[in-house]
Amino acid sequence: TGDLGGILHRKAVADRIGDVEMKPDSTLVQNGREVLKWALRQVPVGIQQLLQDTGYTTEQIDIFVPHSANLRMIESICERSGIPLERTLTSVQYYGNTSAASIPLAIAGGLADGRLKPGALTLLYGFGGGFSQSILLLRWPDLQA
Secondary structure (H helix, E strand, O other), X not given: XXXXXXXXXXXXXXXXXXXXXXXXXXXXXXXXHHHHHHHHHHHHHHHHHHHHHHOXXXXXXXXXXXXXXXXXXXXXXHHHHOOOHHHEOOOHHHHOOOHHHHHHHHHHHXXXXXXXXXXXXXXXXXXXXHHEEEEEEEEOOOOOO
């Protein structure tokens, strides 16, 4: 886990991770404030890198679907990334933080309310356990075709 091991770890894995002493039990420990800081730094950087690599701009993104950890985090990510909250699909306000299900739930909601349409340039950004992250930019397909 490198430098981030003291922020999110399972205590029984090692005696020490960096400067953090581990106690021998199987408790998962998360420093939520530091995880939030990581996401608020990393997600906007990931978005800008993808857009630079693909030649698109934030103005061209029709729909943004981030992992729905919490609404304040999403609002801050949108502000830092330059993607309007109005173009963002979330599920946290309906279901809470559903972990890996948050993006599919937000997509289902966007399809149901008509906000996610065929041809929409759609940016999906998942992040979570172990500081893993994945980003995908796609044109939403016509599911009726």
